[in-house]
Amino acid sequence: MGEVIVITSGKGGVGKTTTTANIGTGLAASGLKVVLVDTDIGLRNLDVVLGLENRIVYDIVDVTHGNCRLKQALIKDKRFEGLHLLPAAQTKDKTSVTPDQIRELCAQLKKEFDYVIIDCPAGIEQGFKNAIAGAEKAIVVTTPEVSAVRDADRIIGLLEAAELHNPKLIVNRLRPLMVKRGDMMSIDDIIDILAIDLLGVVPEDEMIVITTNKGEPAVLDNNSRAGQAYRNVARRITGEDVPLMDLEAETGLMYKLKKLIGFK
Amino acid sequence: MLDFLLRVFGKDNSSSKNVAKERLRLVLVHDRADMSPQLIEDLKEDLIKVISNYMEIDENALEVNLDSSNNTVALVANIPVLRMKRTSNRKEKIG
Numbered sequence A: 001m002g003e004v005i006v007i008t009s010g011k012g013g014v015g016k017t018t019t020t021a022n023i024g025t026g027l028a029a030s031g032l033k034v035v036l037v038d039t040d041i042g043l044r045n046l047d048v049v050l051g052l053e054n055r056i057v058y059d060i061v062d063v064t065h066g067n068c069r070l071k072q073a074l075i076k077d078k079r080f081e082g083l084h085l086l087p088a089a090q091t092k093d094k095t096s097v098t099p100d101q102i103r104e105l106c107a108q109l110k111k112e113f114d115y116v117i118i119d120c121p122a123g124i125e126q127g128f129k130n131a132i133a134g135a136e137k138a139i140v141v142t143t144p145e146v147s148a149v150r151d152a153d154r155i156i157g158l159l160e161a162a163e164l165h166n167p168k169l170i171v172n173r174l175r176p177l178m179v180k181r182g183d184m185m186s187i188d189d190i191i192d193i194l195a196i197d198l199l200g201v202v203p204e205d206e207m208i209v210i211t212t213n214k215g216e217p218a219v220l221d222n223n224s225r226a227g228q229a230y231r232n233v234a235r236r237i238t239g240e241d242v243p244l245m246d247l248e249a250e251t252g253l254m255y256k257l258k259k260l261i262g263f264k
Numbered sequence B: 001m002l003d004f005l006l007r008v009f010g011k012d013n014s015s016s017k018n019v020a021k022e023r024l025r026l027v028l029v030h031d032r033a034d035m036s037p038q039l040i041e042d043l044k045e046d047l048i049k050v051i052s053n054y055m056e057i058d059e060n061a062l063e064v065n066l067d068s069s070n071n072t073v074a075l076v077a078n079i080p081v082l083r084m085k086r087t088s089n090r091k092e093k094i095g
């Protein structure tokens, strides 16, 4: 029996979809069976981040409304045998799916897959309630900014109220140099405020934009720092004890020099 | 220049990170002040237990609220007292 994990944040644009795609691909790359479920109805995104947008026939609403069988709506990834996507509906109303339907859907999916990872929409309304309905674990994504951390705090309260205990935190888009000069909250600052366990720290990385442009998650790129961070997160999810990577060392002057002269 | 030195030695409380932390702290006190009804009920129950050691109160008229205004949040309790006790029951209760 697999595990259902929801990736949520409250605030939009902090990296939920990026995180879902990268964690899912990372897990599938190590041979696990993974299905990614896009619950952002009306704002379908996960398909393009994964480069699977041309293969969609049916979507999550087709499944819950019985227009097709669940198997028919699952899109196979082009790189990994074990990776599948259940896309969000793009044109339908978001009230067309209920928490009960998602709960039932997750129950079915986890019979087939090792991990069912749910990409949650922004906000705390119906879309959020749908996304968390079938989940057993939650990952909260935030960035080191006041508004994102505040929304994460709210989400943590709502998860607790929904009996989704012990959510784990991913801090995305961290800029070590800004932290160093006191212009960005550090990991410790954020943990101190939110008081939940840290699952990973993903640095700000241009490679996210570049890989997303191509529809190939950064987790597959060995030169991407964010990709490395996501590989670590995927390993932690499977229970491995992986230390946080040293973000500072490699953004410093020496690293830049080394990179310039081609040592790195 | 002084500003720069302070920053280098990490003594500058006005660095934007510290401003962010302080603003977050305040905003979260307000956000979290939106306590769940269950939590308020639990708090009331505990308050009644403690206060009953010293005075007889009208439990049904007891009101507890978190009042947030300006930059502070205050716990405001309105507890009608029916009778004062001469000595506290505290020791008996603990024992």
Ligand SMILES: Nc1ncnc2c1ncn2[C@@H]1O[C@H](COP(=O)(O)OP(=O)(O)O)[C@@H](O)[C@H]1O
Binding pocket: A009, A011, A012, A013, A014, A015, A016, A017, A018, A019, A045, A122, A172, A173, A174, A202, A203, A204, A205, A206, A208, A209, A212, A226
């Ligand atoms: N670590 C990162 N470094 C650089 N850009 C990032 C990073 N994480 C996310 N982004 C960019 O931020 C934007 C929002 O990310 P997305 O995953 O769509 O957020 P959400 O799903 O929470 O709305 C995207 O354009 C994405 O490429």
Ligand SMILES: [Mg+2]
Binding pocket: A016, A017, A018, A040, A045, A119, A120, A121
């Ligand atoms: Mg998204």
